[in-house]
Amino acid sequence: MIVDLHLKGGLVIVVGAGAEGQKKVKSLLTQDCKILVVSREFGPRMEEYALDGRVRLQQSSLEDAGFLSGYAPRVVMATTDDRDLNREIVSKARAAGCLAYASDDPESSDFAHPSVINIEDTVQVAVSTGGRSPAMARKIRQEAERIFRSTIKREDILQIRLQDSMRGEAKKRIGSQEGRKKYMYSIINDDRIMQLIRDDRLDMARERAAVMLDGWR
Ligand SMILES: C[C@@]1(CC(=O)O)C2=NC(=C\c3[nH]c(c(CCC(=O)O)c3CC(=O)O)Cc3[nH]c(c(CC(=O)O)c3CCC(=O)O)/C=C3\N/C(=C\2)[C@@H](CCC(=O)O)[C@]3(C)CC(=O)O)/[C@H]1CCC(=O)O
Ligand SMILES: NC(=O)c1ccc[n+]([C@@H]2O[C@H](COP(=O)([O-])OP(=O)(O)OC[C@H]3O[C@@H](n4cnc5c(N)ncnc54)[C@H](O)[C@@H]3O)[C@@H](O)[C@H]2O)c1
Known part of the structure; x- marks a missing residue:
């Protein structure tokens, strides 16, 4: 089952900074989370992310998974090339109640990419x-x-942003789910809003959607 994880600013620990570790960190960078990378070595890309403040690095040569005791992560990803160490990290992370993953072991992982x-x-x-x-x-x-x-298309991306900015207000002001649904579709199907979006006037499209909400009955 594919689900979209909501990390909500929580900590994700990636162990190992080789090809796999870098791939995982790159996809985490688009998510709302803190990233700690623990590894014996780091390449220049990882050092750059750290300089930009996007990840925290901890350089250590691990003997076991003991280091995890010092943290309360939501997700732990073991990407070293040491199979036994990866397994130990997965079982300790799971025992601590977080989601665990090992690059070399789909069987023992809680999720895949x-x-x-x-x-x-x-x-x-x-x-x-x-x-x-x-x-x-x-x-x-x-x-x-x-x-x-x-x-x-670009218009679809802008329409998504418009929908996102109006949904909260609609939830507060329109009592029924059926009514909210109608309102959200009325924004999608409004010719004037569509034209404003095509003209790259998201601010004016928002104003029109707000007027439509004010008059919604
Ligand atoms: C999609 C993608 C996303 C990503 O990695 O973020 C991804 N693997 C990608 C590429 C890739 N990975 C491997 C090859 C070489 C060909 C081969 O081995 O078949 C290639 C191809 C290449 O590199 O060109 C090797 C490999 N993969 C896994 C193992 C461990 C094992 O099977 O035991 C081994 C080592 C096997 C060994 O030791 O020989 C396991 C997994 N890899 C998955 C995802 C999950 C299942 C996804 C699915 O089936 O849909 C899963 C289960 C868990 C996970 O890692 O999440 C990314 C493409 C991204 C893109 O470019 O779009
Ligand atoms: N899931 C996938 O799609 C996929 C694809 C390719 C490979 N793999 C598997 O993932 C694993 C990692 O592959 P890779 O190419 O990133 O390997 P790699 O050798 O490039 O990287 C391993 C990293 O782990 C670190 N490391 C190793 N032992 C350590 C220890 N004791 N303490 C701290 N850091 C340690 C190394 O410093 C290095 O940064 C391999 O087992 C490989 O089979 C999975």
Whole structure:
């Protein structure tokens, strides 16, 4: 089952900073979380992320998973090339009540990573083969990427932002779910709003949506 994790500013620990660790950190950078990377060595990309304040690095050569006791993470990802160490990290993390993952062990992991198409950090499309063939997930993602990037237009991204900014207010002011649904679709189907979005006038589109909400009955 593919779900979208809400990390809510929580801590994610990535152990190992090789090719796999870097891949995991790169996808975490788009998420709302703090990132700590623990590893024997770090490459220049990771040092750069740390200089930018986007991740925290802890350099250590681990003997076991004991270091986890000092933290309260939501998610732990073990990406070292030491299978036993990865397993130990997974079992300790799980015993502490967080989600655990090992790059080399789908069986013992609580989740896997689908291949993701990310459009402006606003729409994400995931392709998963459930561990049957990561290489085919990548190939299908690359083929689908061309199609999705031409189907999902800039107007769609702006409409999503507009919907996002009006939903909270609509929830407060329109009593029924059916009414809120009608209102959200009326914004999508409004010709004037559509034109304002095409003209890149999101501010004016928002104003019109607010007027529509004021007069909603
Ligand atoms: C989609 C993607 C996302 C990402 O990594 O973020 C991803 N693997 C990708 C690429 C890739 N990975 C591997 C190859 C070489 C070909 C091959 O081995 O078949 C290639 C292809 C390449 O690199 O070109 C090797 C590999 N993969 C896993 C193991 C461990 C094992 O199977 O035991 C081994 C070592 C096996 C060994 O030791 O030989 C396991 C997993 N990899 C997954 C995801 C999860 C299942 C996803 C699914 O099936 O849909 C799962 C279960 C868990 C996880 O890691 O999340 C990313 C493409 C991103 C993109 O570009 O779009
Ligand atoms: N899930 C996937 O898609 C996928 C793809 C390729 C490989 N893998 C598996 O993931 C694992 C990692 O692969 P990689 O290419 O990133 O390896 P790598 O050798 O590039 O990186 C390993 C990292 O772990 C660190 N490390 C190792 N032992 C340590 C210890 N005791 N304490 C602290 N840090 C330690 C190293 O410093 C290095 O940064 C391998 O087991 C590989 O089989 C998974």
